[in-house]
Amino acid sequence: MREISLKVKVPSSRNAYYPIVFGNNHWKQTLASFVENHTFSKVIFLVDEQVFSFWKEEIEQFPHPEICILPSGETSKNLEKAMEIIGFLTRQGCDRKSLLVTLGGGVVGDLGGFVASLYMRGIAFVQIPTTVLSLVDSSIGGKTGVDTSYGKNLVGSFHFPSLVIADVMFLQSLPETQKKNGYVEMVKHALIADEGYYRQLMVPFTEKEWPSLLWKSCQIKARIVEKDPREHHLRQILNFGHTLGHAIEHAAGYEILHGFAVAWGMIGEAFLSVKQGILRQDILHTLIQDFKKNSLLFSPQTILKLSWEDVRYPLLHDKKNIRNHIHVVLLEKIGQVKHTSCQYSYPLPEELFQEAFVFLKNIAEEWDESH
Numbered sequence: 413m414r415e416i417s418l419k420v421k422v423p424s425s426r427n428a429y430y431p432i433v434f435g436n437n438h439w440k441q442t443l444a445s446f447v448e449n450h451t452f453s454k455v456i457f458l459v460d461e462q463v464f465s466f467w468k469e470e471i472e473q474f475p476h477p478e479i480c481i482l483p484s485g486e487t488s489k490n491l492e493k494a495m496e497i498i499g500f501l502t503r504q505g506c507d508r509k510s511l512l513v514t515l516g517g518g519v520v521g522d523l524g525g526f527v528a529s530l531y532m533r534g535i536a537f538v539q540i541p542t543t544v545l546s547l548v549d550s551s552i553g554g555k556t557g558v559d560t561s562y563g564k565n566l567v568g569s570f571h572f573p574s575l576v577i578a579d580v581m582f583l584q585s586l587p588e589t590q591k592k593n594g595y596v597e598m599v600k601h602a603l604i605a606d607e608g609y610y611r612q613l614m615v616p617f618t619e620k621e622w623p624s625l626l627w628k629s630c631q632i633k634a635r636i637v638e639k640d641p642r643e644h645h646l647r648q649i650l651n652f653g654h655t656l657g658h659a660i661e662h663a664a665g666y667e668i669l670h671g672f673a674v675a676w677g678m679i680g681e682a683f684l685s686v687k688q689g690i691l692r693q694d695i696l697h698t699l700i701q702d703f704k705k706n707s708l709l710f711s712p713q714t715i716l717k718l719s720w721e722d723v724r725y726p727l728l729h730d731k732k733n734i735r736n737h738i739h740v741v742l743l744e745k746i747g748q749v750k751h752t753s754c755q756y757s758y759p760l761p762e763e764l765f766q767e768a769f770v771f772l773k774n775i776a777e778e779w780d781e782s783h
C-alpha cells in the first residue's frame with residue numbers, strides 16, 4: 413500500500429499568557445471578578461485538609477463554593493486521587509465550562525492542574541498557592557502531574573492555569589520549616605539569575621520585606637518560563653541544585669523536605685562547577701558560609717546516613733539524563749549559570765558526582781559536630 417500523509421495544524425495554546433495577581437488579602441475579590449468576566453458553569457475548589465482547617469471560614473465566604481477536600485501531603489499526589497477528584501467533578505455535574513480552583517501548596521496545584529488537563533480533555537483552572545514553594549515555583553510554568561510507583565512526577569502534562577492568585581495572607585498559617593523549604597527555591601532563583609537579589613536574601617529581613625522578595629522570585633521564574641515554556645533549553649537552569657538534590661531526596665526516602673535536599677544539591681553542584689574550572693573556589697566557600705548562616709544546610713544527619721550507592725541509583729535514573737549521562741547545571745558566578753548557545757546543562761562523569769557527594773558528607777560531618 414502506498415503511504416499517504418495528511419498535515420494537521422496544531423492549534424496554538426489558548427492561554428498564551430496568563431496573569432499572576434500578587435497581593436495581600438485580595439484573593440476573593442480577584443477570583444470573583446475573574447469569574448464574573450467568564451461564563452463558568454460551576455466553580456469547584458480543591459483544597460487539602462490542613463489548608464481547609466486553617467482557612468475554612470475564609471473559603472466559605474466565597475459565594476457558593478463547592479469544595480473537594482483531600483488528605484494533606486505528597487501521598488495524595490497520585491493517579492487514584494486524580495480519579496477520585498474526577499469522580500467528584502462528575503457527581504457535581506461539572507462540564508467543559510467548569511472551573512477548578514486549586515487552593516493549596518504544590519501538591520494540590522500539581523494534582524488539580526493535572527485533573528484539569530484531563531477532565532473532558534481539559535477545563536480551565538486557577539491556582540491559589542498557599543506555600544512559599546508553590547507561590548514562587550510550582551504555580552508558575554504549567555507543569556502538572558502525579559507521582560507513581562515508578563517515579564515522582566512521572567506522569568503529567570503541561571496545562572497552564574488561566575490565572576494565578578498569589579495572596580501572601582495564606583502564608584500566615586504556614587509553619588516556619590515550610591517557609592524555609594520554599595525560601596531555598598528563592599535562593600536558587602537568585603543564584604541562577606540575580607546577584608543583587610541573592611545579597612538581599614542573605615541578610616536578615618523582616619516579615620514586611622517578604623512580599624517584595626517573593627514577588628522578585630515570581631518574576632524571575634516567570635521570565636525564564638516565558639522564554640522556554642516546554643523546557644527545551646533555558647528552563648533547564650531552574651534545575652540548578654536539583655540533580656544531586658533529587659538524588660539525595662530520593663535516597664533519603666523523602667524524609668528530608670525538597671528544599672533542604674536542593675540546598676545540599678546546590679552546594680554539591682557549585683562544587684562540581686569549581687571542579688570544572690567554571691566557578692571560583694572562594695565563591696563556593698562564601699556560599700557554604702551563607703547557607704550555614706541561614707540554616708539552609710538542614711539535617712546533616714540525613715546526609716551522613718546515606719552511602720554513595722544510595723545516591724548513585726537515583727542519579728543514574730534521573731529524568732533529566734540524556735543517553736544515560738547525568739546532566740547538571742553549572743554555576744559561573746552568583747547570578748549566572750554556564751551556557752553555550754542553547755546548552756544549559758552538561759554531562760559529567762559519575763565519578764565527579766561521587767566526589768561531590770563525599771564533599772557534602774564532609775561538610776555535614778563538620779556541621780553536625782559543631783552543633
Ligand SMILES: NC(=O)c1ccc[n+]([C@@H]2O[C@H](COP(=O)([O-])OP(=O)(O)OC[C@H]3O[C@@H](n4cnc5c(N)ncnc54)[C@H](O)[C@@H]3O)[C@@H](O)[C@H]2O)c1
Pocket residue numbers: 460461462463466484485486489516517518519520522542543545546549550551552553554555556565582583584585586587590593
Ligand atoms: N509544577 C511544578 O513546576 C513544581 C515545581 C516545584 C515543586 N512541585 C511540586 O510541589 C509539591 C511540593 O509543594 P509544597 O511544598 O507546597 O507541598 P504541599 O502542597 O504538600 O504543602 C506542604 C504542607 O503545608 C501545608 N500547607 C499548605 N499551605 C499551608 C498554609 N497556608 N498554612 C498551613 N499549612 C499549609 C500542606 O497541607 C502540606 O502539609 C511537590 O509535589 C513537588 O513535586 C511542582
Ligand SMILES: [Zn+2]
Pocket residue numbers: 597654670674
Ligand atoms: Zn525544586
